[in-house]
Amino acid sequence: MDTPRTKPSSDSDSEVSNATQNDDVIICVMGCTGTGKSLFIKLLTKDTSVKVSDSLESETSEVQLVRFVDRTSGRTVALVDTPGFDDSRKGITDTVVLKKITSFLLKQYDGKRKLNGLVYLHRITDTRFGGQSKINLRMFQNLCGPEAYKNVVVLTTFWDQISSPEVGDKREMELKDNFLNGLFGGGATFMRHNRTVERAQRVLRHVLTFVPTDIQIVKEIREEGKSLEETAAGSVHGAEVERLIAKHRQEIEKIREEMNRVKEDTASMKRDLEELRDEHMKKIAQLESERVDLKNGLEEETRNREVLPAEAEKEKSHHRQWL
Ligand SMILES: Nc1nc2c(ncn2[C@@H]2O[C@H](COP(=O)(O)OP(=O)(O)OP(=O)(O)O)[C@@H](O)[C@H]2O)c(=O)[nH]1
Ligand SMILES: [Mg+2]
Structure with missing residues (x-):
C-alpha cells in the first residue's frame, strides 16, 4: 500500500489527490451546480485549492478528490467533489460526467474500497424543484440504488x-414528502447547512x-x-438523450411548417427561422454523438466484460473438479 502523501499545513492536513488509500473514509459529494458542494469540501478540508464558484457558470467539471486528516476521529477522509449533471454546461456532456463518476466508483470497487457515505446537496432557498434538480436527483438515485439510501x-x-x-421548515417538509420522499423513505438523513465549519463537521x-x-x-x-x-443510471440518461432528440426534431418540424407559411417578401424572417432550425440541428448532432459515447461505455467496463466470462469459466471448471 502506498504511504499517504499528506501535505503538512498550519491548520489542516489536506491534499488534492487522484487516489484513495485502503483505510480512507470515502464520501461522495453530489448535487446540482451551485448547491455548495465545493464550499462544503473547502470548509471541512480548509484546502484553498478547492475552487468555489463565484458566478452562475458551473465550476467543477472533474471528479476531484481532496484527502485530509480528521483530527477528531484520527481518520483520513477522502471527499469526492463531483460535477453536477447540467446540460447547459459548455464542452462537457452529461454522458461524460456519468462516465467520470462511474469510472471513479469502479476504481474504488476494484481496490476493494467501499463508500462510507454520499452527501446530496440541495439549496433550501430554491422555490421550485426545477428540471435540472429533477435530472440530478434521478441520476443520483439511479447511481446509488435504494439499498444505499441509508448511507445518504x-x-x-x-x-x-x-x-x-418557518419558511425553511415548511420547505424541508415538502422535500421529504414530495420530491425527495424516495430518499427520505429509504433511510436517508436530512441535515442542514449554513456555510459554517461546525455544520459541515456535524455531517462528517x-x-x-x-x-x-x-x-x-x-x-x-x-x-x-x-x-x-444498461445500468439504471445509464438507461435513464439514454432515455433523456432520446427525449431531447425527439424534442428538437419536433421543433424543426414546426419551423419547417412556419417557413412554408412565410411569404417570399419576408426574407429576414425566413433567415431567422433558418438560424433557429440550424441551432436545433446542431443540438441533435451533439446529442447523437452523446448517444454513441454512452453506447461505447467505459474502458474499465469493457475490460470487465472480458474478465467476467473467463472467471465464470474458471469457476465452472473448479466446480467440475469436485463433482
Ligand atoms: N449563503 C450561502 N452561500 C453558499 C452556501 N453554500 C454555497 N454557497 C455559495 O454558493 C456558490 C456556489 O458554491 P460552490 O460550492 O462552488 O457550488 P458547487 O455545488 O460546487 O457548484 P459546481 O462546481 O458548479 O457544481 C458560492 O458562491 C458559495 O460561496 C450556503 O450554504 N450559504
Ligand atoms: Mg464545485
Whole structure:
C-alpha cells in the first residue's frame, strides 16, 4: 500500500489527490451546480485549492478528490467533489460526467474500497424543484440504488439565506414528502447547512457512523456484467438523450411548417427561422454523438466484460473438479 502523501499545513492536513488509500473514509459529494458542494469540501478540508464558484457558470467539471486528516476521529477522509449533471454546461456532456463518476466508483470497487457515505446537496432557498434538480436527483438515485439510501445525507444548504425558520421548515417538509420522499423513505438523513465549519463537521461525524457500502452502479457493472448503457443510471440518461432528440426534431418540424407559411417578401424572417432550425440541428448532432459515447461505455467496463466470462469459466471448471 502506498504511504499517504499528506501535505503538512498550519491548520489542516489536506491534499488534492487522484487516489484513495485502503483505510480512507470515502464520501461522495453530489448535487446540482451551485448547491455548495465545493464550499462544503473547502470548509471541512480548509484546502484553498478547492475552487468555489463565484458566478452562475458551473465550476467543477472533474471528479476531484481532496484527502485530509480528521483530527477528531484520527481518520483520513477522502471527499469526492463531483460535477453536477447540467446540460447547459459548455464542452462537457452529461454522458461524460456519468462516465467520470462511474469510472471513479469502479476504481474504488476494484481496490476493494467501499463508500462510507454520499452527501446530496440541495439549496433550501430554491422555490421550485426545477428540471435540472429533477435530472440530478434521478441520476443520483439511479447511481446509488435504494439499498444505499441509508448511507445518504441530504444536505440542504443556504439556510443562512432563508427568510424565516418557518419558511425553511415548511420547505424541508415538502422535500421529504414530495420530491425527495424516495430518499427520505429509504433511510436517508436530512441535515442542514449554513456555510459554517461546525455544520459541515456535524455531517462528517454523522457519516462516520454509517456502515460502508457498494452502490448500485458498480454492482450492476461488476457483479451483473451490465454495460454502462444498461445500468439504471445509464438507461435513464439514454432515455433523456432520446427525449431531447425527439424534442428538437419536433421543433424543426414546426419551423419547417412556419417557413412554408412565410411569404417570399419576408426574407429576414425566413433567415431567422433558418438560424433557429440550424441551432436545433446542431443540438441533435451533439446529442447523437452523446448517444454513441454512452453506447461505447467505459474502458474499465469493457475490460470487465472480458474478465467476467473467463472467471465464470474458471469457476465452472473448479466446480467440475469436485463433482
Ligand atoms: N449563503 C450561502 N452561500 C453558499 C452556501 N453554500 C454555497 N454557497 C455559495 O454558493 C456558490 C456556489 O458554491 P460552490 O460550492 O462552488 O457550488 P458547487 O455545488 O460546487 O457548484 P459546481 O462546481 O458548479 O457544481 C458560492 O458562491 C458559495 O460561496 C450556503 O450554504 N450559504
Ligand atoms: Mg464545485
